[in-house]
Amino acid sequence: MSDSWAVVATVKAPVVEVLNFAAWHLELGAKQLHIYLDDPEDPAYPLLKAHPRIRAVQCDSRYWRRRAREGRPDKHQMRQTLNASHCYNAKNRHAWLAHIDVDEFLLPEGDLGQILAALPTTALSARMRPMEVLAPPDGAPASALVRLRAFALPLEQRHAETEAVYPEFGPYLNGGMLSHVAGKLFVRKGLPDVRFRIHRVLSAGEADPGQQELPQVPVAHFHATSWADWLSHYRFRLARGAYRSELKPMRPAFSDSVNLHTLLSTLEDSEGERGLRRFFDEVCADTPALRQRLMTAGLLREAVMDFPRLRAAHFPKAGL
Incomplete structure (x- = not known):
């Protein structure tokens, strides 16, 4: 027995990354991908639109006039949740819908439809916890092996x-x-008045109804794929993303704890880019020392993610 499932995402990324995301989840067996293009002129649109299992939506000014009273929200988090809510309530026809980001990839331990079908009928939402990808060394050759x-x-x-x-x-x-431990959700079809949040879902005002952990389906999060990639996103995350100032410390019970915004800003103020690199090398870089510490703790994972092969299989006309 297998349940049908779909994915909804609001994306703004290079075409190759968008196609990686789409091809991976098509290969896993998604019955449909609902991809909302935050940039209505996104060059990925014709490639996505041509695929029979992808519903691609250009989020232009006309679209936002229909979706939100004030038009296009300034915060990308609000655009993501409005799009996911619209998809669930108006467009999704499958047994389960997952709301994830373009840099997140489901890594089920087996057939995902069968895993979902095995959940009890009382499970109305299923929580998938994240794993963050380690960044290969600078100049390392491309590899399908991901740690x-x-x-x-x-x-x-x-x-x-x-x-x-x-x-x-x-x-x-x-x-x-560095981003979150809450993870993302699959939500079962048929719930009333669903309103997504980034890491939660509300149904008729009830938060995460019938929630169950789904340890067989972690989410691989490509939060930092290299030092250059991490640094290129650093300012945005500090101002508006995962490191913004209003977020609570990750360890609030720790008496001297500060949030990532303060920690990283202090490092940069005192040591400049060298301080940020020291943080990155300990926490994000795929080094033998970090691998050994993770292995000792039983926390190192590996996956084969051959994106070029999958892009060629699902988007042969893309030439990427």
Whole structure:
């Protein structure tokens, strides 16, 4: 027995990355991908639109006049959640819908439709926890082998392992994750008045109804694919993304804890780019030392993600 499933995402990324995301989830067996293009002139649009299992939406001014009273929201998080909510309530026809980002990839341990079908009928939402990809060394040859860091769910164990794996910056981190530990959700079809949030869902005002953990389906998050990639996103994340100032510390119970905004800003103010690189090398870089510490803690994961092959299989006319 297998349940049908679909994915919704609001994307703004280079064409290759958009096609990587689409091809991966098509290969996994998604019945449909609902891809909302945050840039209505996105060059990926004709490639996506031509695929029979992809619904591609250009989020232009006309689209936003229909979706939101004030027009296009300024914050990308609001655009993401409005699009996901619209998709669930008006467009999705499949048993389950997952709301994820363009840099997130489902990594099921087996057939995803069968995993979802095995959930009890009381499970109305299923939570998938993240694993962050380690960044290969500068100049390393391209490889389909991806290494990732996982984290333990029990909080006391997680904090102890985080401090062991990341000796300098571990006390400021939660599981070593730089973006989130909450993960993302699959939501079962048929719930009333669904309103997505980035990491949660509301149905008729109830948060995460019938939630169940889904450990068989972690989410690979390509938060930092290289030092240059991390640095190129750093300013945006500091101002408006995962490192913004209003977020709480990742370790609020730690008396001297600060949030990532303060930690990274202080490092940069005192040491410049060298301080940021020191943080990146301990937390994000795929080094033998970090791999060994992760392996000792039982938190190192590996996956084969051959994106060129999948792009060629699902988008042969793209020539990428």
